[in-house]
Structures are given as C-alpha cells and as structure tokens.
Amino acid sequence: MPNFYEFFCGGGMARAGLEPEWRCLFANDIDPRKGSAYAANWGSEQLRIADVGSLRAVDLPGRADLAWASFPCQDLSLAGAGAGLDGARSGAFWGFCSAMRILAAQRRAPRLIVLENVAGVLTSKGGEDFAAICASLQGLGYRFGALTIDAAHFLPQSRPRVFIVAIRRAHALPAWLVSPGSPSHHASAALQRAAAALPPQLAADWLWWRAPEPPRANLRLADCLDGEPNETRWHSVQETERLLAALSPASRRDVELARASGERAIGALFRRTRPDGAGGVRVQAEARFDGLAGCLRTPGGGSSRQFLIVVAGDETRTRLMSPREAARLMGLPDAYVLPARATDAFHLVGDGVAAPVVRFLSERLLLPLIGLDRERDLAPRAKSA
Structure with a gap:
C-alpha cells in the first residue's frame, strides 16, 4: 500500500480523500485547534503540531510515496493583500520546500x-509566484504540471482550485498520463496563460497531465441542508431585509424571479470582500439559486460565513449556514467530528480541500503514476529504489 x-493537514480532508488506498505516515499543522480536530477523527499517532519550517529529519518517518501540501492561501487569494509567497x-x-530538501538529502x-491552492496562485505577482513554485520543484528534482478542478463537479459548492502535481525526474512517467503538447480537460485559461509564461528552463519540465473529465455532481445545495428544526436560528425580518439591501x-x-415563480427556491447568499483600489475594501452580497453554494471561506477570509436564503412566494427567510452543512459541502460524512465552537468549525472547513476532489485525483492520476489503480489489488509492494 502506498x-x-x-x-x-488541518482536519485531515486530504486524508479523507486518499484513504483507504493510501496509508498516512505523517501529518503536520501549526494550529493546535485544527490539530485537535485531526486527532478526534484520525488519532494523534501520526500528527505533529509544529511550524513546517522547524521540522527535522527525525520528525519525518519512513519514505513516503506522496507528499500532499495544501499550503495557506490567504496571501495568494484575490481577497488578500497581495503579499503572495512573501506573505507570513x-x-x-x-518551509515545506525545506522539509523536501531534508528528505532529498537522505534519499x-x-x-x-x-x-493545492486557490486560483490566485496562478496570477499572484503577475505570475512570478507560480514560476517560483515551479522553479522550487525543479530544483528539488521534479517534473511538474497542474490541473484546475472545481469541486462543483462532485459537490454543490463552487470551489475552483489549482492542483500542482510533481513527479521525481528519476521515476518512469507513463506516457498515457500526459497530454502531448496540449492542455488536458482540467486547464483553465488562467492556467494555460501561466504555463505559457514560464521561462524556457522551467517549461522544459512542464507536463500537461491527462485526466478524464469528472462527472457532474448529482447533489444540490438543498440535499446538504439540515431538516427542521435547525440548530441555527432564522433571521428576523429586519436582519433579512438588511441582507437583501446589500445584494x-x-x-x-434573481430574488425577484424566484418570488415570481411561485415555487419554493433555496439558494446561497454570501458577501464578497475585495480591495477597492484606494486602500480599503468593498463588500457586496450575492445570491445564487443554481443549486450551488459559493466557495466556503474561513470566518476571517475574504468572504464571511455563508447564508441560506429561502424564497416561498412573498416570504423570504435567511439564516447562517450551520457547520455541519458546510462540512457536507466539503464531502465530509456526518460521522466526521467537528469542533464544538462554530467559529473553529468554519475555520477548519473553510481552509480545507474537498475530499471527493482528492479521491478523483488519487484514482485517476496519482495511483496510476505509481503503477497502481483502484481496480487492482493494492497489496503491500516492494520498496522502490
């Protein structure tokens, strides 16, 4: 087993997508609160709470086939201050690169x-940060490519993310997993521009990964909601009116069309925060009734907690989304243990990676890259040279 x-690692959402085909040797996060959630779901045996930059060779057990890193996105996000990879x-x-160098030095x-990161990683500092990531991977001895995948293919949440997948240059590369000279299904226009802008020395190690187009999700937002009564209270008429006024x-x-239809419509309402170009920020609310929620964020992120909006004729109600509902939108089962405090739960979920997307990448690209697939017997194999 690889x-x-x-x-x-946060709450172990990558692990939720990788297991049971993969076995975890080590997990790391700097946040003790997220570490508590990780331990509640996965145990603490493999977990180390520490700054990634402080890790030593002795902290990293064995030899892993895969290093997964959903590194912080705040300085790369469109809602951030634009510090990029220079941000705190x-x-x-x-620090992650330092850990990889430690492992490389010990073979x-x-x-x-x-x-894994937000789409802003492609354009941060005019593409310089993306090129710096590629240069770091090349310097560590890897060839690399990227895919853009929206969790909306699997879940009722619009959550586009960039997945940079790198393979050691010394390992065999199955030709059928690479698109010769052309991007695959999972290549947004921004990714194609970022790849085209790489200098020749980095472009020499660039790969267009070939993975099938994922199926469209068969879940809708309403399928992930708690039934009545709900632990989260509905807003007063005045609170709802204030939200609607900010739309x-x-x-x-869209709200007026939902009212005019005469049918019960369930949507998501969220507030976008963006720099206003004058040193401040502007906030505007948006609602959607297409069966998807907007991208979940941490409570302190560029968009605050999301709201639900229910329109039934002349009646319009709103309320905050519950932590359990948000967890379902990330593909986590109801058995997943969430932090008791709602704010901690939303930090955990908003910072995570959608588990079904990880599973798709594992089955369709990562396992085949190491010579395995889901249909084969994933029995323990001999240690690779």
Whole structure:
C-alpha cells in the first residue's frame, strides 16, 4: 500500500480523500485547534503540531510515496493583500520546500508531490509566484504540471482550485498520463496563460497531465441542508431585509424571479470582500439559486460565513449556514467530528480541500503514476529504489 505525508493537514480532508488506498505516515499543522480536530477523527499517532519550517529529519518517518501540501492561501487569494509567497501565511510554502530538501538529502524524497491552492496562485505577482513554485520543484528534482478542478463537479459548492502535481525526474512517467503538447480537460485559461509564461528552463519540465473529465455532481445545495428544526436560528425580518439591501443588482433580480415563480427556491447568499483600489475594501452580497453554494471561506477570509436564503412566494427567510452543512459541502460524512465552537468549525472547513476532489485525483492520476489503480489489488509492494 502506498504511503503519504500530509502537510498543512488541518482536519485531515486530504486524508479523507486518499484513504483507504493510501496509508498516512505523517501529518503536520501549526494550529493546535485544527490539530485537535485531526486527532478526534484520525488519532494523534501520526500528527505533529509544529511550524513546517522547524521540522527535522527525525520528525519525518519512513519514505513516503506522496507528499500532499495544501499550503495557506490567504496571501495568494484575490481577497488578500497581495503579499503572495512573501506573505507570513502563504510563505509557509518555503518551509515545506525545506522539509523536501531534508528528505532529498537522505534519499527519501517522495515520488510525488501535490500542492493545492486557490486560483490566485496562478496570477499572484503577475505570475512570478507560480514560476517560483515551479522553479522550487525543479530544483528539488521534479517534473511538474497542474490541473484546475472545481469541486462543483462532485459537490454543490463552487470551489475552483489549482492542483500542482510533481513527479521525481528519476521515476518512469507513463506516457498515457500526459497530454502531448496540449492542455488536458482540467486547464483553465488562467492556467494555460501561466504555463505559457514560464521561462524556457522551467517549461522544459512542464507536463500537461491527462485526466478524464469528472462527472457532474448529482447533489444540490438543498440535499446538504439540515431538516427542521435547525440548530441555527432564522433571521428576523429586519436582519433579512438588511441582507437583501446589500445584494448586487443582478442578485436582486434573481430574488425577484424566484418570488415570481411561485415555487419554493433555496439558494446561497454570501458577501464578497475585495480591495477597492484606494486602500480599503468593498463588500457586496450575492445570491445564487443554481443549486450551488459559493466557495466556503474561513470566518476571517475574504468572504464571511455563508447564508441560506429561502424564497416561498412573498416570504423570504435567511439564516447562517450551520457547520455541519458546510462540512457536507466539503464531502465530509456526518460521522466526521467537528469542533464544538462554530467559529473553529468554519475555520477548519473553510481552509480545507474537498475530499471527493482528492479521491478523483488519487484514482485517476496519482495511483496510476505509481503503477497502481483502484481496480487492482493494492497489496503491500516492494520498496522502490
């Protein structure tokens, strides 16, 4: 059975997508509260709470086939201040690179590395940060490519993310997993521009990964909601009116269309926060009734907690989304143990990676890259050279 390390593990959502085909050797996060959630769900045997940059060789057991790193996105997000990889949070990527160098020096470098982050990683600092990530992987001895995948293919949440997948240059590369000279299904226009802008020395190690188009999700937002009565109270009429007053013109029209239909409509309402170009921020509410929630964020992120909006004729009600509902939108089962405090639960979920997307990547790309697939017997194999 292949092994993996999970860096920036949070509540172990990458692990939720990788297991049972993979076995976790090591998990790391700097946040003790997230570590408590991880331990509640996975145990603490493999977990180490520490700054990734402080890890030593003795902290990293065995030899993993895969190092998964969903490194912090705050400085790369469109809602952030634009610090990029120089920022205090997204700059933790360099600590991860240090850990990989430690492993390489001991001939224990993982065969595969997966980096997951927001789409802003492609455009941060005019593409310089993306090129810096690629240069770091090249310097560690890897070839690399990327895919853009939206969790909306699997779940009722719009959550586009970039997955940079790197393979050790010394390992065989199955030709059928690479698209020759052309992008695959999972290549947004922004990714194609970022790849085209790489300097020749980095472009020489660039790969367009070939993975099938995932199926469209068969779940809708309403399928992930708690039944009545709900632990989260409905807003007063005044609170709902304040939210509706902040809607963008397009969203106001959508609400009016929902009312005019005469049918019960369930939607998601969220507030976007973006720099206003004058040193401040602007906030605008948006609602959608397409069966999807907007991208879940941490409570302190660029978008606050999401609301539910229910329109039934002349009656419109709103309330905050519950932590359990948010967890379902990330593909976590109801048996997953969430922190008791709602704020901690939303930090955990909003910072995570959607488990079904991880599972798709594992089955369709990562396992085949190491010579396994889900249909085969994933029995223990001989240690690779």
